Amino acid sequence: MGKELSATPAATYRSSDEVSFADTVFGFWEEFQDSSENSSNSGNDEEIDDEEDEDSVCTIEKNKAFWEEQDQLLKATLCRTSSGETKVRQATKEAMREINMSEMLCLCRQPVVSCRKCLLTEICDRLVNLGFNSAICKSKWKSSSEIPSGEHTYLEVTENSSKAKGGVIKVIIELNFRGEFEMARGNEEYNQLVKRLPEIFVGKAERLRVLVKIMCSAAKKCMKEKKLHLGPWRKQKYMQAKWNGKCDKILEPLPIVYSTRSTKPKASLLTFDLMIENIVGRHCTAVEVV
Known part of the structure; x- marks a missing residue:
């Protein structure tokens, strides 16, 4: 047998x-x-x-x-949420809707939605105006034997709470969450997990850590099945550092130019000669306004 x-x-x-x-x-x-x-x-x-x-x-x-x-x-994990997360998520969603409908340009002469720095600033300002304690955070981490050094910017909304660990609840806003986990050589099972992720993540830091752990575990399994090397920037330690490293709040806002639709400049009658010879046979000059 x-x-x-x-x-x-x-x-x-x-x-x-x-x-x-x-x-x-x-x-x-x-x-x-x-x-x-x-x-x-x-x-x-x-x-x-x-x-x-x-x-x-x-x-x-x-x-x-x-x-x-x-x-x-x-x-x-994605289905779980709290009332605080829901409020921040709805406010962020409304801000994105208004920005997409607007015609704002940043100083780099790109639409605000195409410039990550300006988009972070605009959303942050809108959340602050709505009463949220929002700030742009920049995490930095040093290289080690496992991962290379790096830095990342994201939004963070904090709220004081006696029930939370440390007395503060942190809600992370990542504008390119799904894109952070996309892989060109991902298998079908991994790509299905990526599709479940929201394009913009709004949730507690604890929930974010769980999602990162799930996706990094899946990425490791995917590369193992395909007999490929997992890049150090795909490892859990590297990904977690993006939203859990040392956070320095950026206080200086980035300038944004508000622009309406471009239209051809209209000439004023006060700056051009009036040619009315065909009417009365005379050439008249416009009166200068002082």
């Missing part, structure tokens, strides 16, 4: 950055064998082929369970 497979809930291990649903471990197929039967059939080539097939089925099942787990955990 060949090897048998048993769905026993054997203990398994996961890497430190891999996520399990509700902090539990999925049981998976574990091989075991009867030493006496194995020794009597050790020279059988057909037995070896059966073992390889069983290993392949085991791997496929484990991979399927992993992606289903990540999908469920991602959906559950």
Whole structure:
């Protein structure tokens, strides 16, 4: 007989950055064998082929369970929200709607929506005007043996609360959240997770950390399945640093030029000669206004 497979809930291990649903471990197929039967059939080539097939089925099942787990955990995390997050999210959504409908240009002569710095400033100002304690934050981190150095800017809304850890609730606003996780060589399962992410993330810092952990775990699994190297900028430590590093609030606002639709300048009658010779046969000059 060949090897048998048993769905026993054997203990398994996961890497430190891999996520399990509700902090539990999925049981998976574990091989075991009867030493006496194995020794009597050790020279059988057909037995070896059966073992390889069983290993392949085991791997496929484990991979399927992993992606289903990540999908469920991602959906559950995105669905959770608080009243405070909802208020900030609605205000941000309304600000983006108004900015997209406007015709504002920044000093680099681009629409505000095309300039990240100016867009951050405009949204921040609008949130402040609505009474939110909003600020532009810039995180910086040094290089290490695992990740390179980097920096990132984002919006942060804080609110004092005796129930929160440290007495402050932080709501992060990332304008390009989905784009931060897109990969050109992502497999179908990973790309489906990316599509679930909102283009603009508005949520508590704790929720953001969970989402980053899920996506970085998925990115690592994706590259492993494709037998490709995971870039250091894709690692969890690097991604977490973008929104959890040292945050220096930027106090000086960036200038924005408000522009209406470009129209041709209209000439004033006070600056041009009036040619009325065809009317009365005379050439008259416009009166100068002083």
